[in-house]
Amino acid sequence: MKKKIFAIMMCMMLVLAFCVSCGSSGEEAAPEESAEPVSAEAVDQRTVYVTPDWVKSVVDSNQAGYEDYVIAEVAYPTDPSDDYNAGHLPGAIYVSIQEVEDATGDAEGAYNLLSADAVRDYLLGHGISKDTKVILYGDDPCGVGRQAYGYIWCGVEDVKILNGGKAAWTNAGYELDTEAPEAKEAAKDFGTDVPAHPEYWVSIEDAKDKVANDDNFKLVSIRSEDEWLGKTSGYSYMDKAGEPEGAVWGKGADTAFDVAQFLNEDGTVKDLAGFQEVWADCDFTLDNFLAFYCGTGWRACPPFLVLYENGYDNIAVYDGGWYEWLMHDDYPVQVGDPASDDCVHTTVGELETGKALAE
C-alpha cells in the first residue's frame, strides 16, 4: 500500500515539475464592494507621497486633473505577485520592478536602471506617457520608491506613491478589488525624449570623480551602521565590506533591507522634517549636491523622493551603489568611520573577503 502511495506521489511531483515548465496561471476571485465616493485636497504635481484619502478621491473621480491616471501595484516578480492577485486597489494594474532595473547583476547591468528606452517602452505598454498621472503602491517603500524614481528619471511628470501601501489603504477603511482591471490601450508617443531627467542619475565614474574633486558633492550612504563601518557588506552576494572613499553617512537603515529610520511607526515614509531629524548630526546639509546610494539603489530612493517633492533639484541617486563599486579593484575605499583615526583607506582589490551577510 505504501509503495502505491509513494508511486502516486512520484507521479504527482513529476506532473508538478512539468507544470512549472509550462508557466503559471492567474487566480480568479470574487469582486468586492466599493466604498462611498471620497474627496481630498489637491496636492502639487511634485508631491510624491500621498494619503489613502487622496488616492481614493482619484479613484472616485473627485480629483480635478486626474482623469487620465494609472494606478499600479509594484513588486519584484515579473508576473503579478500572489499579493496582487489576492487583492489590489480598484483598477490597479501590476508592474514589476524589473521594468525599471536590471535583474542580471552582470558588469553591464549591475542592477542599475534599465536603458531609458526600455523603461519608456514598458511605460508605453501600460498606456503611460509623460503626461499620465501615475499612482504607485507596494509593500516595500524602497521598491516602490525605486519604481517612482525610475519613472521620474524617465520623464513621467506626475508620479505619486500611496504612503503606507496597501496596509494604509485598508486601515483607512477602503476595500481591495480582486477583479482584473481593464487593460489600458498602449500609448504610442511618450511625449518627450528619454531620459527626461538624466541629472537625477549619477554614474559610477561621475561619483568617483566628483566625490574626489567637488567639495559640494556629497556621496550619501543610506546604509546600516554595520555596513557603514565595514563590518558586513549587508548582502549575501557581496563578500567585501566598506564604502566608497569620501562618502558620508546618511543613516536611514537598520539592515540592508529596510529604511526603518525613515519610516513612521505606522510604516509610512516620514516627511522632510522627519528626515532632517535623522540627518541632524550628519556631515552634509541640504545645500550640498546630494547623491544618495546604498547597496544597489533601493534604499537610496526614499530620501531622493522626499527631497524631490520638497522642491530640491540638487539631488540624485548614485545608482550602482556598493555593488558596482566592488566591480572595480582600483577604486578607493574607506573602511570604518572616516572621522576616526582607525579608518582604513584602501582599494576594492585590497579589501578582505568573507564579509557577506551570513544566510
Add this chain to the structure above:
Amino acid sequence: MNVRRSYIILDILAAAAFAGVYFLKEFARTKLGFVRWLNFNGNKLIESIPYDKVKYIMMAVILLVALLALAAALRRKAAKGINGTIMCVVLIAASLYYVYATIAFDYAYSQAFFLMIPAAGAGTLLLAIRNLIPPVSSAG
C-alpha cells in the same frame, strides 16, 4: 537496511528533489534576495567550472544508471506487477524530464537553472537507484 524502508526513503528524497526544482523556480521568480544570490553564485560557478560540459557528462552518467535500473527492473518478475510498472514509468518520465531540463534550462528560463538541473538529475538518480534495489521477494 530493510528494503521497504529504503524504498520509502528514496521515494521521499526523489520527491523532494523534484519539489526542489519547482520551488527553486518559484523563489527565483519571486524572491529578490534569492535571485541576487543566484546571480552571484551562478556566475561564480560558471566561471570556475566548464558548466556546460559537466552538465552533459552528469546527464550521460545518470541516464546510464537509469537505463541499467530499467533493464534490471524489467528482468525482474516484480516489474510486471503494478508497482514495478508504475515505478518504471515514473523513472522513464523522470529521465525524459531531466534530459529536457539539461537541454532547455538556462539563465533566460530561470536564474536558478544551475541548481534546477542538478536537482532534476538527483531525483532521477534516486529513482534509478530505487529501481536497482530488488524487491523483498527477490532480495531474499
